[in-house]
Amino acid sequence: MNYSKRNRRGFLKNTAALASLAAGGAELTKAQTPGTPAKRVDELIAYGERSRYVNSIRVPVSERHSPDEFGLTFHVLTPLQDSVGIITPSSLHYTATHRGAIVPDIDPREHRLMIHGMVDRPLVFTMDELRRLPYVSRIHFIECLGNRARPMHKTVQETHGLTSCAEWTGVPLSLLLKEAGVQAEASWIVAEGAEEVKGASSIPLAKAMDDCIVCYAQNGEPIRPQQGFPLRLMVPGFEGIYQIKYLRRIKVVDRYYMTYDDYGHINPDAKVAALTHQIGPKSVITFPSGGQQLSGAGFYEISGLAWSGAAAVGGVEVSTDGGANWQKAELRSPALSMAHARFGFHWNWDGKECVLMSRCTDELGTVQPTRAEIAKYWNEPVEKVRVRGADNSVQPWRIASDGSVHNGLS
Amino acid sequence: MNYSKRNRRGFLKNTAALASLAAGGAELTKAQTPGTPAKRVDELIAYGERSRYVNSIRVPVSERHSPDEFGLTFHVLTPLQDSVGIITPSSLHYTATHRGAIVPDIDPREHRLMIHGMVDRPLVFTMDELRRLPYVSRIHFIECLGNRARPMHKTVQETHGLTSCAEWTGVPLSLLLKEAGVQAEASWIVAEGAEEVKGASSIPLAKAMDDCIVCYAQNGEPIRPQQGFPLRLMVPGFEGIYQIKYLRRIKVVDRYYMTYDDYGHINPDAKVAALTHQIGPKSVITFPSGGQQLSGAGFYEISGLAWSGAAAVGGVEVSTDGGANWQKAELRSPALSMAHARFGFHWNWDGKECVLMSRCTDELGTVQPTRAEIAKYWNEPVEKVRVRGADNSVQPWRIASDGSVHNGLS
Numbered sequence: 001m002n003y004s005k006r007n008r009r010g011f012l013k014n015t016a017a018l019a020s021l022a023a024g025g026a027e028l029t030k031a032q033t034p035g036t037p038a039k040r041v042d043e044l045i046a047y048g049e050r051s052r053y054v055n056s057i058r059v060p061v062s063e064r065h066s067p068d069e070f071g072l073t074f075h076v077l078t079p080l081q082d083s084v085g086i087i088t089p090s091s092l093h094y095t096a097t098h099r100g101a102i103v104p105d106i107d108p109r110e111h112r113l114m115i116h117g118m119v120d121r122p123l124v125f126t127m128d129e130l131r132r133l134p135y136v137s138r139i140h141f142i143e144c145l146g147n148r149a150r151p152m153h154k155t156v157q158e159t160h161g162l163t164s165c166a167e168w169t170g171v172p173l174s175l176l177l178k179e180a181g182v183q184a185e186a187s188w189i190v191a192e193g194a195e196e197v198k199g200a201s202s203i204p205l206a207k208a209m210d211d212c213i214v215c216y217a218q219n220g221e222p223i224r225p226q227q228g229f230p231l232r233l234m235v236p237g238f239e240g241i242y243q244i245k246y247l248r249r250i251k252v253v254d255r256y257y258m259t260y261d262d263y264g265h266i267n268p269d270a271k272v273a274a275l276t277h278q279i280g281p282k283s284v285i286t287f288p289s290g291g292q293q294l295s296g297a298g299f300y301e302i303s304g305l306a307w308s309g310a311a312a313v314g315g316v317e318v319s320t321d322g323g324a325n326w327q328k329a330e331l332r333s334p335a336l337s338m339a340h341a342r343f344g345f346h347w348n349w350d351g352k353e354c355v356l357m358s359r360c361t362d363e364l365g366t367v368q369p370t371r372a373e374i375a376k377y378w379n380e381p382v383e384k385v386r387v388r389g390a391d392n393s394v395q396p397w398r399i400a401s402d403g404s405v406h407n408g409l410s
Numbered sequence: 411m412n413y414s415k416r417n418r419r420g421f422l423k424n425t426a427a428l429a430s431l432a433a434g435g436a437e438l439t440k441a442q443t444p445g446t447p448a449k450r451v452d453e454l455i456a457y458g459e460r461s462r463y464v465n466s467i468r469v470p471v472s473e474r475h476s477p478d479e480f481g482l483t484f485h486v487l488t489p490l491q492d493s494v495g496i497i498t499p500s501s502l503h504y505t506a507t508h509r510g511a512i513v514p515d516i517d518p519r520e521h522r523l524m525i526h527g528m529v530d531r532p533l534v535f536t537m538d539e540l541r542r543l544p545y546v547s548r549i550h551f552i553e554c555l556g557n558r559a560r561p562m563h564k565t566v567q568e569t570h571g572l573t574s575c576a577e578w579t580g581v582p583l584s585l586l587l588k589e590a591g592v593q594a595e596a597s598w599i600v601a602e603g604a605e606e607v608k609g610a611s612s613i614p615l616a617k618a619m620d621d622c623i624v625c626y627a628q629n630g631e632p633i634r635p636q637q638g639f640p641l642r643l644m645v646p647g648f649e650g651i652y653q654i655k656y657l658r659r660i661k662v663v664d665r666y667y668m669t670y671d672d673y674g675h676i677n678p679d680a681k682v683a684a685l686t687h688q689i690g691p692k693s694v695i696t697f698p699s700g701g702q703q704l705s706g707a708g709f710y711e712i713s714g715l716a717w718s719g720a721a722a723v724g725g726v727e728v729s730t731d732g733g734a735n736w737q738k739a740e741l742r743s744p745a746l747s748m749a750h751a752r753f754g755f756h757w758n759w760d761g762k763e764c765v766l767m768s769r770c771t772d773e774l775g776t777v778q779p780t781r782a783e784i785a786k787y788w789n790e791p792v793e794k795v796r797v798r799g800a801d802n803s804v805q806p807w808r809i810a811s812d813g814s815v816h817n818g819l820s
Contacts, residue, residue, distance in 0.1 A: 044513070044636065045486050046467035048501045051639045053518055054632045057456035076455050084579040085547035087497065087630040091458045103454070108463055134711050137495035137743040137752050167743075169494040219629070220497040222464045226454065229461045301544050333547040333577075334746060342547050 056082040058092055059157065072197065074101035075144070076226075077161030080286045083305070086139070086333045086340040088164035090219045095226045096144040096162055096240055098261040099199035104246050106194060108222075108230040113214065117189075117252035120181030127216065127230055133171045136213060139339045141165040141307045143279050144240040148391030151409040156289035159395060159407065163307070165340035168234045170215035173208050173250075182209075182252055190257045191233050194246035200259040201242045203235060205252070211236050214247065237278050237309030237338040239390060272388045279309030280392035281368045283316055283343070283360035294403035297351030302329075305340045308362035313341040315361050320347060322355035322396065322408075323370060329358065337363075349399070355408050356397045370394045371409070466492040468502055469567065482607065484511035485554070486636075487571025490696045493715070496549070496743045496750040498574035500629045505636045506554040506572055506650055508671040509609035514656050516604060518632075518640040523624065527600075527661035530591030537626065537640055543581045546623060549749045551575040551717045553689050554650040558801030561819040566699035569805060569817065573717070575750035578644045580625035583618050583660075592619075592662055600667045601643050604656035610669040611652045613645060615662070621646050624657065647688050647719030647748040649800060682798045689719030690802035691778045693726055693753070693770035704813035707761030712739075715750045718772035723751040725771050730757060732765035732806065732818075733780060739768065747773075759809070765818050766807045780804045781819070 061075035078094040088094075108127045116122040147162035177189075182205070189208045192200040203212070213234040216222060223229045228245025235242040241261070256266055265276050283306035288294055306313045313335045317326040333342040343358070359368040369377075371393045375385035387393060396408025471485035488504040498504075518537045526532040557572035587599075592615070599618045602610040613622070623644040626632060633639045638655025645652040651671070666675075675686050693716035698704055716723045723745045727736040743752040753768070769778040779787075781803045785795035797803060806818025 045470055048468075048503070048505075048634050048636050050500075051518075051632060051635050052515075053640075056631065058458075060455055083630060084545070084627040085577045085630050087577045089500070089629055089631045090460075092631065093458070095458075105462075108461075132709075132711060134754055134756065135494070135713075135742060139744070167495045167497045217494040219499055220493060220495050221466065221499045221502065222461060224458050225461050226458050230463075299542075301542060303545075332545060334549065334744065336744060344544055346544065 056092065058094070058161075061158075061162075072100050073098050075146070075162065077157045078164045080156045080161055080284070080305070081289055081292065083286055084303075084342070086165050086305070086342050087219065088166055090166065090221070090224050090227070093164040093166060093218075093224070093227060094142075094144070094162050096146070097195075097199070097245070099193065099195040099197050102196075103225045104194050105225070106230055106246060111194075111230050111248070113231060113247060114249045115176055115180045115252070116249070118183040118186040118254060119177075119252050120183065121179070123176070123180050125176075130171055130214065130216060130231070134175060135169055135171050137167055137169040138213065138234075138236070139165065139167045139336050140234060140236045141279075141338065141340045142240050142243050143282075143307070143309075143390075145276065145390050148387065149393065149395045149407070149409055151407060153290070153407055155291040156284060156286050159290070160284045162240070163340075165307070166218045167220065168213060168215045169217035169220075170213045170231075170234065173212035173214050173233070174210070176214060176250075177209060177252070180252070185254050186252045188253050188256055190251045190253055190259075191242075191244040191247060192249040192251070193228070193244045194248045197260065199244065199261065200257070201244060201262075202253075202256045202259070202265075203238075203242055207235065207238070239277065239279055239309075242277075276389045279307070279390055281308040281310070281313075281360040281362040281366050282306070282392040283358040283368060284395045285318075285356055285358050285397055288356070288399065288405045289397055290405055290407045292405045294349065294399065294405070296403060297349050300347050300349055302345040302347050302356065304329075304343050304358050306343055306358070306360035307338070307340045308360060308364075308366070309338060310366065311363040312337045312339070313360055314363040314365070316341075316343040317359050317361075318343075318345040318347075319357040319359075320354055323357055323394070326359070351401060353401045354399050356399065357394050357408075359394050368392055368394060466502065468504070468571075471568075471572075482510050483508050485556070485572065487567045488574045490566045490571055490694070490715070491699055491702065493696055494713075494752070496575050496715070496752050497629065498576055500576065500631070500634050500637070503574040503576060503628075503634070503637060504552075504554070504572050506556070507605075507609070507655070509603065509605040509607050512606075513635045514604050515635070516640055516656060521604075521640050521658070523641060523657060523660070525586055525590045525660045525662070527663050528593040528596040529587075529662050530593065531589070533586070533590050535586075540581055540624065540626060540641070544585060545579055545581050547577055547579040548623065548644075548646070549575065549577045549746050550644060550646045551689075551748065551750045552650050552653050553692075553717070553800075555686065555800050558797065559803065559805045559817070559819055561817060563700070563817055565701040566694060566696050569700070570694045572650070573750075575717070576628045577630065578623060578625045579627040579630075580623045580641075580644065583622035583624050583643070584620070586624060586660075587619060587662070590662070595664050596662045598663050598666055600661045600663055600669075601652075601654040601657060602659040602661070603638070603654045604658045607670065609654065609671065610667070611654060611672075612663075612666045612669070612675075613648075613652055617645065617648070649687065649689055649719075652687075686799045689717070689800055691718040691720070691723075691770040691772040691776050692716070692802040693768040693778060694805045695728075695766055695768050695807055698766070698809065698815045699807055700815050700817045702815045704759065704809065704815070706813060707759050710757050710759055712755040712757050712766065712768075714739075714753050714768050716753055716768070716770035717748070717750045718770060718774075718776070719748060720776065721773040722747045722749070723770055724773040724775070726751075726753040727769050727771075728753075728755040728757075729767040729769075730764055733767055733804070736769070761811060763811050764809050766809065767804050767818075769804050778802055778804060
């Protein structure tokens with residue numbers, strides 16, 4: 001076999017930072033000699049840890065909060081600038097709530113889920129009982145409605161860090177509702193968590209019977225406390241506030257129930273109301289992104305995430321000239337329904353100032369809009385457009401000629 | 411809409427343990443009141459932890475080892491009895507090596523990967539250079555050749571705990587080899603890790619050019635130290651010893667190289683040689699499994715994992731009568747190529763002794779064999795059959811009439 005000449009794409013020869021690497025074999029260094037682990041071996045057998053050289057962390061949305069100052073509102077951003085693939089490590093999954101910063105410390109042996117209201121047979125489940133029922137495992141993203149690019153935000157962690165993606169496992173909600181026997185006149189459910197403030201959301205019965213999951217596991221182990229241990233309602237594709245943590249009660253009802261932190265999901269303007277609930281097709285470039293620094297002209301692999309609350313990602317396009325021209329990116333991960341998908345794009349930077357953008361088209365054909373398109377729709381000037389509902393507009397990153405990367409909206 | 415009568419499958423009414431649950435709404439307990447977190451909020455912002463009520467852990471293969479007694483051989487089993495879905499949490503991923511129990515403490519800034527031997531352009535890469543190249547993210551299992559059911563093993567962690575599944579991200583090895591320019595007479599590569607003993611494996615060049623990945627990330631963050639931080643070679647579907655950790659060198663050669671812990675991958679008997687390298691179609695029931703206890707007759711959801719080193723899982727069958735009859739199980743997760751797939755099966759236990767089994771058929775149509783079928787192939791009595799190569803035989807679990815679960819081989 002001769003693989004030497006075929007399909008040599010020349011990534012390396014164009015890459016400034018790699019110019020010194022065509023070398024002999026003499027550069028393997030002493031740093032690769034085995035060292036001594038910092039922890040006792042028996043601890044590392046039980047439950048492994050990440051390397052002491054890895055420091056990627058979540059940060060709070062607002063720096064004005066000291067850790068002791070959080071009240072009912074608590075938003076922590078996932079470090080998307082460090083992300084690869086589509087699975088967010090559970091320790092780095094974003095968290096956002098208006099229902100109290102103190103994580104409920106729930107003993108799963110004492111936890112119960114009640115299903116009642118307009119049902120023939122009200123039911124109460126223990127965790128052990130739920131774990132004995134048929135289940136599904138699905139990879140889905142979650143995103144907070146407040147996850148929107150703002151001009152003053154510098155990094156992709158700040159602009160888009162309120163979304164993450166994980167494997168969720170639990171009992172289909174439809175199975176539990178069928179067991180309870182939903183009555184004919186029912187049309188909504190109200191799902192309530194165990195937080196002190198009794199956080200709750202109203203969800204259409206049609207969605208509840210479709211693909212919702214009463215989840216007890218995330219990424220192969222019990223859901224983490226900040227994600228709702230021991231039980232969380234997964235409402236695929238819907239914004240984060242519907243994914244009720246510490247789920248303790250589902251009431252079947254015949255109307256939308258207002259809840260204390262409802263922020264306008266029922267809007268008299270049908271055009272606006274249509275822009276909540278379900279996350280639109282969306283994408284963002286995670287490398288290069290705001291605050292990062294390119295080392296000079298040459299080859300770079302643009303990397304990013306795309307997702308849609310309605311379907312799988314159908315395709316992603318990238319523009320390297322501020323939206324004048326778009327080229328097809330490659331999907332680099334499985335593209336699963338209502339999950340993050342990873343895309344990549346080969347780019348040779350000429351060293352001149354430019355603007356990078358990505359846009360997602362989902363499998364239904366819906367295309368992520370630019371801010372200019374949103375402004376046109378609302379008939380407002382683009383500089384002043386007020387985006388209603390979930391902001392899924394295209395995020396521009398401006399590359400300065402010195403290689404620094406900036407929010408293109410600023 | 412009326413969902414009340416449709417498709418009510420009656421899981422609950424047949425379920426002994428759930429008999430008490432058709433209750434009113436008065437049983438929600440005070441244990442759901444929010445408590446106080448044990449850790450400081452700022453620590454929990456940066457990097458979340460699992461609940462203090464969750465205790466699933468890995469255990470060493472052999473109990474005779476104290477933590478300080480490990481030598482070059484170090485095998486730690488993943489707790490499959492607690493597993494759900496297909497992603498193994500990185501902290502619980504199995505680890506197995508004959509190349510030293512001490513985890514190399516590698517500073518990624520100092521680490522290098524050299525590609526040399528029969529290439530036109532020997533190359534040395536830093537980690538930063540590798541991270542700038544095009545990459546893929548794939549969900550793949552890894553399994554140790556030694557992961558086989560033995561009659562004296564009691565639990566599924568002991569019989570099958572040397573396999574795990576994760577999302578792996580890195581640079582296609584084919585891209586690096588094309589950049590280096592593989593010479594026409596080359597036919598193998600030798601991949602070497604940075605352990606003190608210089609662990610290495612020989613891999614056919616055709617496989618290296620097909621789907622191997624030079625990985626720097628696992629489940630969305632840098633590979634954990636026990637999994638090869640900062641760099642691991644992923645050789646999808648091949649047994650664990652090929653997935654070289656702490657990857658520092660790839661030499662392109664024209665023959666198979668023997669390495670110090672090679673345990674017979676080149677065998678004069680072609681029939682035996684064909685049974686190594688690639689993991690055959692395999693499956694195991696994780697619930698109910700050895701050491702677990704059923705609470706009485708009634709409904710149970712049988713759960714398990716299936717995988718194949720050659721393709722995606724095509725289907726899984728379950729037998730509840732020791733292999734006399736087989737019924738189709740349901741796939742409960744995405745079925746990805748060379749990845750674990752999760753299956754489920756509804757089962758009403760009549761309370762009598764029985765034997766549960768699962769068998770996997772992969773998308774190529776290859777069927778996981780029973781031990782009786784293997785014995786027939788080798789013309790040996792089934793009680794004494796010596797399984798050559800990777801043992802992918804069907805695992806029986808015997809349910810005693812008291813609900814206790816036992817290894818069906820014992």
